[in-house]
Amino acid sequence: MKYLDEYRDEALARKIVEEIRRIITKPWVLMEVCGGQTHSIVKYGLDRLLPNEIELVHGPGCPVCVTSLEMIDKALAIAQEPDVIFCSFGDMLRVPGSRNDLLILKSRGADVRVVYSPIDCLKIARANPAKKVVFFAIGFETTAPGNAMAVWQANRQGIKNFSILVSHVLVPPAMASILQSPLNRVQGFLGPGHVCTVMGYREYEPIAERYKVPIVITGFEPIDILEGTLMTVRQLEAGKAEVENQYPRVVSRDGNRVAQDLVNKVFEVGDRKWRGVGSIPKSGYKLRYEFHEHDAERLFDVREIDTKEPEIATIVREGDVVLMPQGYHPNVAAPGGSINFLWMMAANREREDRKYGVFNVQPEFAPK
Amino acid sequence: MCLAIPGKLIETSTDANGVRMGKANFGGIVKQVCLEYTPEVEKGDYVLVHVGFALSKVDEAEAARTYQALERMEQLTELDIPDVADDGAAIEASVSINGKDLTDWTGRTGAPSSRVA
Numbered sequence: 001m002k003y004l005d006e007y008r009d010e011a012l013a014r015k016i017v018e019e020i021r022r023i024i025t026k027p028w029v030l031m032e033v034c035g036g037q038t039h040s041i042v043k044y045g046l047d048r049l050l051p052n053e054i055e056l057v058h059g060p061g062c063p064v065c066v067t068s069l070e071m072i073d074k075a076l077a078i079a080q081e082p083d084v085i086f087c088s089f090g091d092m093l094r095v096p097g098s099r100n101d102l103l104i105l106k107s108r109g110a111d112v113r114v115v116y117s118p119i120d121c122l123k124i125a126r127a128n129p130a131k132k133v134v135f136f137a138i139g140f141e142t143t144a145p146g147n148a149m150a151v152w153q154a155n156r157q158g159i160k161n162f163s164i165l166v167s168h169v170l171v172p173p174a175m176a177s178i179l180q181s182p183l184n185r186v187q188g189f190l191g192p193g194h195v196c197t198v199m200g201y202r203e204y205e206p207i208a209e210r211y212k213v214p215i216v217i218t219g220f221e222p223i224d225i226l227e228g229t230l231m232t233v234r235q236l237e238a239g240k241a242e243v244e245n246q247y248p249r250v251v252s253r254d255g256n257r258v259a260q261d262l263v264n265k266v267f268e269v270g271d272r273k274w275r276g277v278g279s280i281p282k283s284g285y286k287l288r289y290e291f292h293e294h295d296a297e298r299l300f301d302v303r304e305i306d307t308k309e310p311e312i313a314t315i316v317r318e319g320d321v322v323l324m325p326q327g328y329h330p331n332v333a334a335p336g337g338s339i340n341f342l343w344m345m346a347a348n349r350e351r352e353d354r355k356y357g358v359f360n361v362q363p364e365f366a367p368k
Numbered sequence: 369m370c371l372a373i374p375g376k377l378i379e380t381s382t383d384a385n386g387v388r389m390g391k392a393n394f395g396g397i398v399k400q401v402c403l404e405y406t407p408e409v410e411k412g413d414y415v416l417v418h419v420g421f422a423l424s425k426v427d428e429a430e431a432a433r434t435y436q437a438l439e440r441m442e443q444l445t446e447l448d449i450p451d452v453a454d455d456g457a458a459i460e461a462s463v464s465i466n467g468k469d470l471t472d473w474t475g476r477t478g479a480p481s482s483r484v485a
Contacts, residue, residue: 117420259405
């Protein structure tokens with residue numbers, strides 16, 4: 001289509017890479033926030049096109065990956081209830097909870113359905129008045145307007161058998177959390193283009209200023225990502241830390257005010273648990289009390305479910321080995337990422353010598 | 369579900385419950401789209417759609433401007449001017465970037481495009 005193919009132009013991509021190569025003088029660590037951006041980087045091999053000075057760290061922006069173990073367990077508990085039709089985006093079906101996943105429940109007879117849009121659940125609810133239709137409302141700010149609209153319309157149209165299990169997460173608190181970590185190495189961000197389509201980018205300005213990091217709101221096509229990288233490197237090389245917009249064809253500084261208004265009517269900001277990270281203050285949305293009739297957590301009384309997250313949480317890179325004393329292993333990777341498991345028993349004196357955490361394998365020993 | 373994709377609006381309507389809806393064409397696949405968040409869009413516009421909701425009109429002028437600005441960079445960075453060798457002759461630019469080929473670029477395989485400087 002028009003203005004899509006242009007952003008995949010190979011010759012232009014090479015020009016941008018050459019320009020990055022021309023201006024870069026030292027190594028920089030950049031994080032692309034969105035899973036969608038990670039997907040493009042891996043799909044088009046952009047990480048291998050870029051000069052070696054640039055290290056891309058994959059960010060937390062995949063809603064499937066960051067949904068807490070506890071929330072998956074709640075979803076599984078609800079989906080097993082009689083008379084429930086449990087609706088979800090397809091990519092949540094295989095995400096494991098403590099014991100099983102939604103697909104396993106479906107194979108055992110639970111009515112688990114994949115929907116394209118939360119608003120489709122309203123049709124399912126209208127067509128099945130004797131059933132309780134629950135939608136697994138995961139996602140970042142991009143998805144919040146859709147979920148807010150589904151609740152708003154259910155409330156307005158008197159669809160009482162529709163509820164949502166809210167597991168919404170917000171990008172700025174997650175970025176701040178990364179930047180506050182003593183282990184942080186990220187020096188610049190490719191900001192989340194579609195989150196900012198909804199929210200605008202005002203709220204990133206204090207982050208750039210406080211933590212002295214450039215944040216370039218970036219799109220998802222290969223040209224977008226390369227240009228976003230170029231803009232970030234330009235700032236880093238010039239010692240700047242500003243918010244810039246690489247993606248003005250859909251992102252404005254104020255975002256979509258109509259969508260923000262409805263999101264704020266339906267949701268309020270609250271603490272949220274992130275998978276493998278634990279609770280981050282004010283990092284998610286929860287339903288406002290006015291909509292408690294559509295709050296699945298309350299209706300099915302799963303609020304008591306309190307699954308503990310593993311304690312080690314840190315950024316892992318290609319070639320890292322993660323060594324954990326106990327518990328479950330992380331089996332969800334960012335899109336495009338791969339994870340291999342290796343059990344290590346290599347300590348002379350167990351208590352004194354064994355260390356847990358993340359280790360980088362020396363390149364000469366890394367699998368080719 | 370993470371992605372939002374641009375589609376061309378081919379129909380707008382209001383459903384039985386008073387919700388503004390439409391149909392968008394995504395490269396041949398036509399899907400229903402809720403237009404409540406984009407009251408300004410009309411049939412023929414490009415919209416950015418996420419989980420069945422149009423979140424933004426894709427500004428065609430802005431898209432074109434961005435693209436042109438990127439194209440202009442070719443001249444700005446003077447990348448098209450060949451380097452000069454010791455004997456004064458122009459060195460033809462290589463078709464590979466530091467030995468990296470582009471085999472996984474949009475699924476195209478083999479040698480990089482001849483358009484590449």
